[in-house]
Amino acid sequence: MTIARIQLDDERGLEAVAAFRGAYDLAQFGGSVVQTAAQLRAEIADSEFNRHLFWAAWEGDRVVGEASVDFPLQENLDLGYAELQAEADARSAGYSTLIWSNRVPDEYLEQYGKLLTQLELDEPDEDVVGEIADYTPERIREGEARSTASGYFSIIAVSQAPDGSLAAHSEVEVRTEPGADLAFQRNTLVFEAHRGHRLGLALKLATHRAIAEQFPAVRRIATWNSHVNPWMIEVNERMGYRPRYREVIYQTG
Numbered sequence: 001m002t003i004a005r006i007q008l009d010d011e012r013g014l015e016a017v018a019a020f021r022g023a024y025d026l027a028q029f030g031g032s033v034v035q036t037a038a039q040l041r042a043e044i045a046d047s048e049f050n051r052h053l054f055w056a057a058w059e060g061d062r063v064v065g066e067a068s069v070d071f072p073l074q075e076n077l078d079l080g081y082a083e084l085q086a087e088a089d090a091r092s093a094g095y096s097t098l099i100w101s102n103r104v105p106d107e108y109l110e111q112y113g114k115l116l117t118q119l120e121l122d123e124p125d126e127d128v129v130g131e132i133a134d135y136t137p138e139r140i141r142e143g144e145a146r147s148t149a150s151g152y153f154s155i156i157a158v159s160q161a162p163d164g165s166l167a168a169h170s171e172v173e174v175r176t177e178p179g180a181d182l183a184f185q186r187n188t189l190v191f192e193a194h195r196g197h198r199l200g201l202a203l204k205l206a207t208h209r210a211i212a213e214q215f216p217a218v219r220r221i222a223t224w225n226s227h228v229n230p231w232m233i234e235v236n237e238r239m240g241y242r243p244r245y246r247e248v249i250y251q252t253g
Contacts, residue, residue, distance in 0.1 A: 185223035
C-alpha cells in the first residue's frame with residue numbers, strides 16, 4: 001500500500017478517489033452518489049480562507065482510503081461584524097448585555113433557570129418527545145462544576161430588559177487546554193415577549209467577541225440548528241456559519 005497526495009491536475013487520481021467513494025457508499029449504504037473528477041477537484045481546491053490537503057491510499061491502481069486536512073488561511077472569527085452590531089444595537093435599544101464567565105451570579109440564578117427551562121419547552125425538535133427539566137439553582141451549580149471539571153470555559157451572555165428581568169441568553173464553551181482552537185456555540189433563547197429586538201443576534205455577537213478577545217487561538221466555532229428554526233438559521237448564516245453535516249435523531253416508541 002502507498003500513500004500519495006492528490007493534486008488538482010491529477011485526473012487519474014481524482015477519478016480513482018471518486019470511484020472509491022462510490023464503492024464505499026455502495027458497501028456502507030447500499031447505494032452510490034456519483035461524483036465526477038471535476039466535482040471532486042472543486043471540493044478539494046484551496047480558497048481564500050482555507051488550504052486543503054488531500055491524500056489517497058493506493059493498492060495497485062485502486063484507491064482504498066482517503067484523508068484530508070484543512071488549514072485556515074485567515075482568522076475565521078474576524079468576519080467584519082460592524083454592520084450586524086449596528087443593527088443589533090439599534091433594535092435592542094433599552095436592553096443591556098451582561099457577560100459572565102463560568103458561573104451565573106447568585107442573584108440571577110432563579111431567573112436564569114427559567115431561561116433554561118423555557119429553552120427546553122421551545123426547542124424545535126418536531127416529533128421528538130422528552131421530559132422538561134426543572135433548572136433549580138442547585139442543578140445549575142452542579143452543571144457549572146461539572147463543566148469546569150471537564151475542562152470547559154463558559155462565556156454566558158444575557159440580555160437584561162428595562163425592568164431588570166432577564167429576557168434572553170446565549171452561551172459559548174471552549175476547552176482550556178493548550179492547543180484547543182475550536183469553540184462550541186451552545187444554547188440561545190429569547191423569551192417570546194422580548195422577540196423582535198435582535199437579542200439573539202446581539203448576544204451571539206457579544207459571546208463571539210469575548211471568545212476572540214480571551215481565546216485568540218480559537219479558529220472556528222461550531223453550533224447546531226434545527227432545520228425548522230429559520231430565525232436562528234438566518235442569524236447564524238449572517239454571522240458566517242455554514243452547514244457541515246446533518247444530524248438525524250431516532251426515538252423509540
